[in-house]
Amino acid sequence: MxxxxxxxxxxxxxxxxxxxxxxxxxxxxxxxxxxxxxSSQEDFINAAIETDAKMILVSSLYGHGEIDCRGxxxxxxxxxxxxxxxxxxxxxxVGKQDFESVEKxxxxxxxxxxxxxxxxxxxxxxxxxADLGE
Amino acid sequence: MTNYLLVDIGSTYTKLTAVxxxxxxxxxxxxxxxxxxxxxxxxxxxxxxLLKEKTGIDSFKKIYAxxxxxxxxxxxAIGLVxxxxxxxxxxxxxxxxxxxxxxxxxxxxxxxxxxxxNGNIDIVLLAGGTDGGNSEVVLHNARVLGEAGLxxxxxxxxxxxxxxxxxxxxxxxSLNGWICDNVMPRLNKLRIESARDVIKNIFLNNIVAxxxxxxxxxxxxxxxxxTPGAVLRAAExxxxxxxxxxxLGEIVLxxxxxxxxxxxxxxxxxxxxxxxxxxxxxxxxxxxxxxGDLGMRISAPGIIHNLCKEVLFEYAEKGIDLEKEAxxxxxxxxxxxxxxxxxxxxxxxxxxxxxIAFSRHVGFMETIYTPLGVVYYQSGKDLSEVRYVIGxxxxxxxxxxxxxxxxxxxxxxxxxxELRPKDPEFMLDRSYIFSAMGLLxxxxxxxxxxxxxxxxxxI
Numbered sequence: 001m002x003x004x005x006x007x008x009x010x011x012x013x014x015x016x017x018x019x020x021x022x023x024x025x026x027x028x029x030x031x032x033x034x035x036x037x038x039s040s041q042e043d044f045i046n047a048a049i050e051t052d053a054k055m056i057l058v059s060s061l062y063g064h065g066e067i068d069c070r071g072x073x074x075x076x077x078x079x080x081x082x083x084x085x086x087x088x089x090x091x092x093x094v095g096k097q098d099f100e101s102v103e104k105x106x107x108x109x110x111x112x113x114x115x116x117x118x119x120x121x122x123x124x125x126x127x128x129x130a131d132l133g134e
Numbered sequence: 135m136t137n138y139l140l141v142d143i144g145s146t147y148t149k150l151t152a153v154x155x156x157x158x159x160x161x162x163x164x165x166x167x168x169x170x171x172x173x174x175x176x177x178x179x180x181x182x183x184l185l186k187e188k189t190g191i192d193s194f195k196k197i198y199a200x201x202x203x204x205x206x207x208x209x210x211a212i213g214l215v216x217x218x219x220x221x222x223x224x225x226x227x228x229x230x231x232x233x234x235x236x237x238x239x240x241x242x243x244x245x246x247x248x249x250x251x252n253g254n255i256d257i258v259l260l261a262g263g264t265d266g267g268n269s270e271v272v273l274h275n276a277r278v279l280g281e282a283g284l285x286x287x288x289x290x291x292x293x294x295x296x297x298x299x300x301x302x303x304x305x306x307x308s309l310n311g312w313i314c315d316n317v318m319p320r321l322n323k324l325r326i327e328s329a330r331d332v333i334k335n336i337f338l339n340n341i342v343a344x345x346x347x348x349x350x351x352x353x354x355x356x357x358x359x360x361t362p363g364a365v366l367r368a369a370e371x372x373x374x375x376x377x378x379x380x381x382l383g384e385i386v387l388x389x390x391x392x393x394x395x396x397x398x399x400x401x402x403x404x405x406x407x408x409x410x411x412x413x414x415x416x417x418x419x420x421x422x423x424x425x426g427d428l429g430m431r432i433s434a435p436g437i438i439h440n441l442c443k444e445v446l447f448e449y450a451e452k453g454i455d456l457e458k459e460a461x462x463x464x465x466x467x468x469x470x471x472x473x474x475x476x477x478x479x480x481x482x483x484x485x486x487x488x489x490i491a492f493s494r495h496v497g498f499m500e501t502i503y504t505p506l507g508v509v510y511y512q513s514g515k516d517l518s519e520v521r522y523v524i525g526x527x528x529x530x531x532x533x534x535x536x537x538x539x540x541x542x543x544x545x546x547x548x549x550x551x552e553l554r555p556k557d558p559e560f561m562l563d564r565s566y567i568f569s570a571m572g573l574l575x576x577x578x579x580x581x582x583x584x585x586x587x588x589x590x591x592x593i
Contacts, residue, residue, distance in 0.1 A: 001266065011504040013411075031266060033321050038411050038502070038511065046215045047321050051267035062505050080240075 002132055003053040005044055007035035010068035014061040017090070021059065024121045025128075041072045045079050054132055055085040058111075065092035066105065073110025085131050089115035137161070137191055138578075140570035141178065141199035141354065142361055143168055143347060145206065146392065146467070148177040150185050151570035152194070158584045162189045163565060170203045174350050197354035198573045201347050202361035207232035207337050210255045213239055214262035214271050219292065221415050222317040223261040226291065226326045228422045230333040231363030232257070233394070242275050247282035255286060256341045257333055263293030265319045276300050280307030287336045291317045291329040312336065324416040334363060362422060364572030365389065366398060369524075370420045371571070372586045373400035376579045379587075384520045386555065387568070388488055388540065390527040392431035392467055395487045397495040398422050403515025406553075410499065410510040417515050423495045428487045430480065430529050431467040434460035437486050454479060470532075481538060484529040488542035496543075498551045516553040518545065523555060524590060526563035536562050537593055562593045 004025055008018050015037050025032045033051045035043045044056050056076075060068060069088055076082050088111045093102050099116045106114040112131065115124065136155040141148065149165045164185035169177035186192045209232040213220030220239045227234045236253055238246050250258060258279065262272040272292040279288060280303055287310045290300045294316050304311030315328035342348050342357050351357060359367070365387070375381030384401035399421050405412055427436030438446070438460050449456045459479050463469055471477040497514025523540055530536045537560050545554040567589050575582035 003267065011502045011509070013504060013506055013509060033264075035321070036411075038413070038509065042217075043413075046218055049215050049268060050218050050262075050318070051264045051321060052269070053267075064505075 001031045003031040003051045004055045005053045006057045007039040008037040012062040057087045061090045063094040086111045139194040139197040140573045142569045143201040143203045199357045200359040200361045200364040210236035210258045219261045230330040231360030258288045261292045269296040276303045364569040368568045368572035385522045393429045395425045395428040395491040425491045434463040484539040492543040520555040523558045524561040
């Protein structure tokens with residue numbers, strides 16, 4: 001069973017979406033390691049190391065996601081899990097910004113996939129599966 | 135009349151406590167310097183003679199001992215990530231009554247394995263990976279330990295999925311290996327019982343013999359626990375109660391010794407503040423921390439290293455050269471204060487031990503401002519509502535004003551983020567019975583708790 005680390009990054013306490021993601025991924029047959037709300041980059045990375053996770057799925061709903069996610073790939077590299085798959089999704093930035101530019105910025109930061117606001121987790125299960133090579 | 139004799143073979147003193155079960159009380163205590171270098175039995179027999187002189191009793195139904203002599207139980211803890219399995223491994227070592235001399239994370243090197251080999255370590259605890267998680271690092275670490283040719287026991291308490299491979303490595307290198315449950319089966323979930331029990335058994339069957347303490351078993355029924363393990367057991371019993379005998383509820387126990395300062399908290403430590411989120415590894419209900427750099431005698435210079443220059447100046451202005459006083463005490467571990475001034479400096483050093491050790495034990499709160507308002511991160515245990523703070527150990531017992539030292543653990547203005555007790559009552563274990571009652575509780579918990587409640591007095 002492959003492990004996926006999920007959680008809500010930064011000073012963000014939105015817990016509902018986090019629970020839905022946990023439920024859906026668990027039902028899809030993954031070992032979900034949920035670091036919960038208010039999690040730092042280190043919380044995600046430490047959890048991924050101990051559980052040998054193949055993917056980290058970062059949620060952010062309060063608009064500060066860009067600040068919170070900056071430098072995460074570099075920290076993964078530094079921690080010896082540089083090739084882990086990184087996803088980000090939610091309301092990642094403040095205001096109505098063009099999603100393409102948001103996606104571009106996050107990809108430059110080292111995220112493999114970025115999802116726009118309102119993307120249901122079940123709609124991306126196939127992508128997760130493909131990325132994990134299943 | 136049923137009498138039990140409980141023996142604590144400490145690094146400095148061998149302490150005897152005679153208990154009568156029908157009276158549910160301590161009948162007498164006696165002590166003599168420990169003689170582990172020559173033969174541990176000499177010190178024990180001399181203490182026993184003293185006890186006989188006092189009571190006239192020389193036959194006991196059972197005689198049990200605990201020991202922290204010859205340096206106690208020295209352990210090396212190895213894990214993967216510092217905040218996770220390394221921390222879990224450390225807590226298991228402390229919970230089993232050991233002291234953690236070496237700590238390593240991630241892939242260990244040959245140098246580190248050699249340090250373990252030459253570091254006078256008794257047991258290695260090897261952890262790493264949640265169940266189904268990382269296995270590569272623990273396997274690597276087991277091999278490195280094997281190649282270094284370690285003779286001491288290695289307790290494996292990591293990812294359960296590689297127990298078989300670990301067993302093969304133990305066999306391949308003819309290591310003294312033991313396998314038990316993972317200390318962190320899931321992320322931030324702590325499981326200490328299995329590893330703790332294995333460590334205790336190794337301590338009793340191997341380490342005690344290696345240190346020459348086993349010889350005493352010719353005269354007594356058995357050495358059953360490492361001393362801190364016995365104290366933790368008694369503290370837990372006193373907190374929880376047993377059957378009809380109610381416990382005291384959440385407690386903190388402070389033991390300021392010559393070489394170490396031990397803090398025990400028997401409390402859930404869950405957040406008490408609304409909007410507080412607990413973070414990090416789960417906390418054990420019965421938690422012990424040991425500070426090897428804080429003590430009244432041998433470790434007194436360590437206290438000074440924790441103070442900044444300005445504080446030392448402040449004492450100097452009052453005419454106290456704290457550095458000199460600490461050094462003096464470390465050179466004369468047997469020193470007993472004779473003048474009021476010496477007692478005052480002991481009180482000061484004791485207060486510093488209590489304050490610094492408690493800062494390291496207690497949890498703390500950070501304030502986070504979010505778009506949804508203020509929330510709090512709690513790391514460690516919230517002990518603000520603990521009901522009793524209990525003192526034990528030489529300095530507190532012989533002190534005229536033990537409350538002055540114990541009250542150092544209270545919530546204080548200059549450390550507002552620490553979740554220290556707000557309004558507890560203070561108690562004192564004047565007859566030093568915690569370890570003895572820990573031993574007695576193995577067979578008679580109902581009597582041990584009644585004696586604890588009788589003997590530990592409010593101050």
